[in-house]
Amino acid sequence: MSATPDIVVVGSINADLVVRVARHPQPGETLHGTGGGVSPGGKGANQALAAALLGGHVALVGAVGDDAHAEGALALLRASGADLDAVRTVPGPTGLAVVTVDARGENTIVVVPGANATMTAPSLDGDADTVSAARVVVLQGEIPRDGIERAASLCTGRLILNPAPVLDLDRDVLLAADPLVVNEYEAGLVLAQLVERPASPEDADAPEATLRALLAEGAASVVLTLGAAGALVGTRSGVDVDVEHVPAVAVDAVDTTGAGDAFTGALAVRLAAGDDLAAAARFAARVSALAVQREGAQPSYPSLEELG
Numbered sequence: 001m002s003a004t005p006d007i008v009v010v011g012s013i014n015a016d017l018v019v020r021v022a023r024h025p026q027p028g029e030t031l032h033g034t035g036g037g038v039s040p041g042g043k044g045a046n047q048a049l050a051a052a053l054l055g056g057h058v059a060l061v062g063a064v065g066d067d068a069h070a071e072g073a074l075a076l077l078r079a080s081g082a083d084l085d086a087v088r089t090v091p092g093p094t095g096l097a098v099v100t101v102d103a104r105g106e107n108t109i110v111v112v113p114g115a116n117a118t119m120t121a122p123s124l125d126g127d128a129d130t131v132s133a134a135r136v137v138v139l140q141g142e143i144p145r146d147g148i149e150r151a152a153s154l155c156t157g158r159l160i161l162n163p164a165p166v167l168d169l170d171r172d173v174l175l176a177a178d179p180l181v182v183n184e185y186e187a188g189l190v191l192a193q194l195v196e197r198p199a200s201p202e203d204a205d206a207p208e209a210t211l212r213a214l215l216a217e218g219a220a221s222v223v224l225t226l227g228a229a230g231a232l233v234g235t236r237s238g239v240d241v242d243v244e245h246v247p248a249v250a251v252d253a254v255d256t257t258g259a260g261d262a263f264t265g266a267l268a269v270r271l272a273a274g275d276d277l278a279a280a281a282r283f284a285a286r287v288s289a290l291a292v293q294r295e296g297a298q299p300s301y302p303s304l305e306e307l308g
């Protein structure tokens with residue numbers, strides 16, 4: 001790897017195969033789609049791209065397969081200048097998300113992990129120095145649990161953990177995050193795990209109480225994203241807790257796919273630059289507001305110039 005990257009993302013890389021249909025097919029039924037295509041995706045790749053486009057010095061640690069989808073899955077990352085030296089090619093398919101969107105915008109998603117399933121703890125042996133040298137390490141929930149936990153244990157800088165989809169991660173890993181980045185649904189599930197009780201719908205309905213409970217359990221900081229309602233930023237210093245609401249930027253949203261990943265990538269850039277968490281979240285809200293005004297996930301992410 002050339003120079004030490006400030007931000008290292010360890011995570012998933014997918015090809016998103018999106019098909020548009022008037023209505024979802026029944027089992028056994030064949031329908032004509034109204035459109036579709038393949039675009040790059042995966043939460044790790046999305047967050048790495050968002051950060052790289054915003055001027056972050058970013059490296060992605062991940063895996064693609066030796067199939068036809070691999071190159072497309074990395075195309076925008078490659079163009080962004082992100083460091084892909086630690087993306088390996090393994091035998092078998094690249095991670096694939098098959099997304100079917102109907103006329104009402106309702107979707108069904110099937111994710112085949114493919115090469116992402118090889119991102120286990122031992123697979124990170126060769127990347128240990130890269131991860132431990134990073135100022136900011138960014139992790140999500142789309143690689144195997146032991147890979148996430150190993151990457152977290154290698155982090156000597158600041159750990160941003162976006163446990164989506166929610167995995168049953170080690171308590172110490174959840175509490176090492178600074179911040180834990182979760183939406184309402186994920187916040188409730190992580191809290192239920194930390195307090196060892198079943199998840200309750202009330203956790204998602206009362207986000208500020210859930211955020212305060214996460215901090216009370218020992219989280220150093222939490223960013224709880226609320227879609228068009230913005231985000232709550234909670235920090236704890238000893239017994240002192242501070243909660244700030246960061247509003248979303250009011251825009252006409254066209255497609256919110258990947259908004260959370262744009263937000264997390266932007267957060268990483270500003271935290272690596274030394275901003276405090278609330279300031280970083282205000283920047284991330286501007287970035288994701290631009291992303292929701294364009295179609296798709298990665299193709300919707302803005303550059304620093306576009307932010308003005």
Ligand code: ATP
Binds near residue numbers: 228253260263292
């Ligand atoms: P996804 O899984 O779709 O990527 P998420 O559930 O992880 O999303 P959200 O809470 O939906 O994340 O969105 C993250 C951030 O993006 C919000 O905190 C907000 O700043 C911004 N955002 C999302 N939706 C909108 C919107 N309709 N208008 C403006 N900003 C938005």
